[in-house]
Amino acid sequence: MTTPKPPLHAVVLPIPLQGHVIPAVHLAIKLASRGFTITFVNTQIIHHQITKSLPSQNDAVDIFAGAREAGLDIRYKTVSDGFPLSFDRMLHHDRYLAEGHLRVLPVHVDELVRDLVDSADPPVTCLIADTFFGWQSSIAEKYDLVHVSFWTEAALVFSFYYHLDLLRKNGHYGASHDNRVDTIDYMPGVKAIEPNDIVSYFRETDVSTAFHHVIKQASQDVKRADFILCNTVHELEPEPISAVQEKQPMYAIGPLFPSGFTNTLVPTSLRPESGCTQWLNTKPLGSVLYVSFGSFMTCGKNEIDEIAHGLLLSNVNFIWVLRSDAVSHEEPYALPIGFQDEVKDRGLIVTWTNQIEVISHPALGGFLTHCGWNSVLESLWYGVPMLCFPLETDQLTNRKLLVDDWRIAVNLCDRKPLTRLEVAEKINRLMSGKSVDDELRKETLMKVRQMVENALAQDGSSEKNLCQFISDVKAKISERVP
């Protein structure tokens, strides 16, 4: 008689940013629902921000307690990045990256994994770490763990990181003077693309910073992973996925959402949420525009002012997630004088909310978004039309996918500088446009929405890919265990 095999035990390690912690938590829940034991690791600052945002404000809260009550074996650990909780990691980002992300964190993660390997029951078998931790392979190899690199952005964006050497060779990354501005037509699995549409960081000329060290290290380290998980849908991006698959096993398993979609088992917000549902309940179907630019990126003050004035001119109902650090991590942003009075009943301004609750509400009619990948996936899932105002990084590429390739969204970045008239005109077009183009775009959005929904169905691609991934992990472990 064969003895039953112990459950797979994975250590899940997200990078300490809102847009990475959320999908990592959903991945952990998904794997635990399929029998994995998970040890989820947050940095202490992320743990502190989450617990401080809860009504109890109790640092001792185990954010996975609810998941365990629901029967999932998810354990929770925190790890120090070397800085005190009071250190402002956004304001001193380069220092944080150089000392915390690149130097201290790997040592602490190594110690934590060593302790788990020594004592955990069931034994730890896998390390699933965000691709941006470019030191993960050495820890996985040291403790003989199956190494899974987790990519939280589009597969197309992954291609650029994966083939950074090609961008460099062709002068589109890290050129000593100005980077080349001609079309990029040599990337495996990527149709010709303009340099303005690739990750904005690759256009920077000084690539000697800590930040670029992180990028370069990650692009190399991921090549040593046994498996790559990507929070996308195969049918949306077949070519870049297939091109990577020629080199390494990659699985499109997105969109990663909480089960039940509106209510997460696990608190993940790094800021206290303001409820918007009661306000939304008073508004007509499809009449509200949601405006949000994600969790940490900043935007020029003039642009935010123009967006405020554009909202005034547009006359639509709106919810605006306006973080105090919307324009700078040093000084809080102040709205134009009189703005709040003028919008009174039709505009609700909050510093943070439960985005899924807002965009799933029937009163919602559109989303003015910075095109962060999580926002894109959430919007696709609920079939919410998008107006794209990308700020930085992958958001530029996501805009291209949405507007140029899939033809389901509208640009708010065609002309520089941004004007209030353009903002108002584009908002009105998004919310009530009736031209043939507008109708076609909505129809196409519904097709894409259906494609995304199908991917998560029982016989859908993401579901099948997840099953295949689990079976491949098991096979890999069997190869290793004598």
Ligand SMILES: O=c1ccn([C@@H]2O[C@H](COP(=O)(O)OP(=O)(O)O[C@H]3O[C@H](CO)[C@@H](O)[C@H](O)[C@H]3O)[C@@H](O)[C@H]2O)c(=O)[nH]1
């Ligand atoms: O008031 C809010 C605003 C946002 N969210 C959630 O926060 C997440 C934000 O993620 P995302 O839309 O991807 O934006 P960023 O926070 O900017 O995410 C970073 O990480 C993403 C992927 O990992 C990248 O695509 C982005 O460019 C990068 O800025 C989403 O799940 C939102 O639902 C809330 O719950 N409440």
